[in-house]
Every structure is written in structure tokens, then in C-alpha cells.
Amino acid sequence: MAEPDYLAEDCNELIQPKKLLNPVKTSRNHQDLHRELLMNQKRL
Incomplete structure (x- = not known):
């Protein structure tokens, strides 16, 4: 399978994807519970 032309060029102009934050894991209640x-668990 041939690679697209844009992969061979410099990709500085493309927007890089960012990993989305999970709102449940970032909540204070979830952090405290975890x-x-x-x-x-360490006590057992």
C-alpha cells in the first residue's frame, strides 16, 4: 500500500492531536477514593 504524500513531507504545519482528559479521573472525589x-489494599 502506498503512503500518502503528506507523510513524506515535513508535518510541522499539521495540528498534532492531544490526549483528552477523562473528567471522572480528574475529579477530586475520584482521586480521593482511589x-x-x-x-x-496495602494494609491487607
Whole structure:
């Protein structure tokens, strides 16, 4: 399969995709719950 022409050229002008943040994981409640679960797991 042939590569498209734009892949062979310099791609500085193309917009690079950014990874989207998960709003659930960035919420304070989720972070606190995750931290508490990790601490409880270490105790066992």
C-alpha cells in the first residue's frame, strides 16, 4: 500500500492531536477514593 504524500513531507504545519482528559479521573472525589482504596489494599 502506498503512503500518502503528506507523510513524506515535513508535518510541522499539521495540528498534532492531544490526549483528552477523562473528567471522572480528574475529579477530586475520584482521586480521593482511589487513594483510599490503595491505602486499604496495602494494609491487607
